Amino acid sequence: VQIVQQELNVLATLTLAENLFISNLPNRCGILSRRTMHRRACEILSDFGLGDLDPHATASNLGVGQQQLLEIAANTWQPTQVLILDEPTAALSTRESQRLFEKIHFWKHQGVAILYISHRLAEVQALADRISILRDGKLQGTWSRGELHECDIVAKMTNPSKSIAPISSTLPESPAESSRQALRVEQLWLSPKVQNVSFSLRAGEILGVAGLVGSGRTELLRAIFGADRASGGSLQVADKPPCKPFRNPNEAVRAGLVMISEDRKADGLLLTESIAANIQLPMLDRSGLGRFALVRAGQAHRLAETYCRDLAIRCDSTDQSVGTLSGGNQQKVVLAKWLERDGTVFLMDEPTRGIDVAARELVYEVIRNLAKAGKGILVVSSDLEELIGLCDSIGVMSNGRWTASFSGPNYEPQAILEAMFAGYSAP
Incomplete structure (x- = not known):
């Protein structure tokens, strides 16, 4: 079982390669093989769209989005049976998110069971086979994909007495007229x-x-x-x-x-x-x-x-x-x-x-x-x-x-x- 948590757990003082292999450092007779580690790190980083990064660089030099991708890579390069992703796209752009979705489909076809936690409803509806909804720590139910519209999901996630429209259905007010x-x-x-x-x-x-x-x-x-x-x-x-x-x-x-x-x-x-x-x-x-x-x-x-x-x-x-x-x-x-x-x-x-x-x-x-x-x-x-x-x-x-x-x-x-x-x- 591997988990990528919502709050980052990257070790900022270690290099990118060390973060990737911290739980399983490549070695020979107990001696760290840095050449092997950096070669494999380059391959993994490239696979996640981070091929332009130096595996010798420290993680503190990365932005939050790049740290998120690094942490996902560190938790998925080894074979796993169950993968838990908690808000994995929260800091990612559209392009990086799409790359992650492609990886998720690949893992799914490899037989990995994936628990995908997200407040981005379009992602949930596109990726999930089944959707479970929690509110205030209580399970509201589980539905197959396609059984609920986005507005239904929002209603079950929030207080029934308060209607909250998805941002996609809300246009901004008229642009500010101020010349100041x-x-x-x-x-x-x-x-x-x-x-x-x-x-x-x-x-x-x-x-x-x-x-x-x-x-x-x-x-x-x-x-x-x-x-x-x-x-x-x-x-x-x-x-x-x-x-x-x-x-x-x-x-x-x-x-x-x-x-x-x-x-x-x-x-x-x-x-x-x-x-x-x-x-x-x-x-x-x-x-x-x-x-x-x-x-x-x-x-x-x-x-x-x-x-x-x-x-x-x-x-x-x-x-x-x-x-x-x-x-x-x-x-x-x-x-x-x-x-x-x-x-x-x-x-x-x-x-x-x-x-x-x-x-x-x-x-x-x-x-x-x-x-x-x-x-x-x-x-x-x-x-x-x-x-x-x-x-x-x-x-x-x-x-x-x-x-x-x-x-x-x-x-x-x-x-x-x-x-x-x-x-x-x-x-």
């Missing part, structure tokens, strides 16, 4: 992943960023936020004068930017701390919470209780450690802390990765409400259908370059997909 600028990026460089990128974001606009895994989407947001130091370019926030790229996230937050990263466990939360402590973190440099410990604790708990109610965070109390929450509830805590901090521009990297239908719909509602309040929203997602259903406009990153921009709501998915590959075919 929220953010302007000019000739931003973070080589090789971000190359001469320029775009503008209006107040009240939801701008999506599409692209393949490794195209530079995450690196673009990190460069804007100062998490990675850009080597060139300029930024302009609202009506402030243009400035050099931020040197660190503190500068970005003070300028009015907030960021929800794609890896909430590594970059977004203190897992051993309470819900209340995590929500107050971005506010510690402001006078209201940080002056006296007693006042900070009281205000922090009242604040956390408000967000637990408004965002439907399921917990025993606001003293509960964030690490014990589900992925969806952890994401809500990340949202809560940045909503409380507030800002002019919200950078969101895969904000719905690995969360259930109800939590995803709540995230969409929060994003739309922020746009109505005049915030500029920059959203990175590997789910093109999500971007089409949510965004006023979509920009495309391909091989480190901003290759195209599209205005909604009447998008042409084929044109967007072509732009996603354009940077790789250019001379």
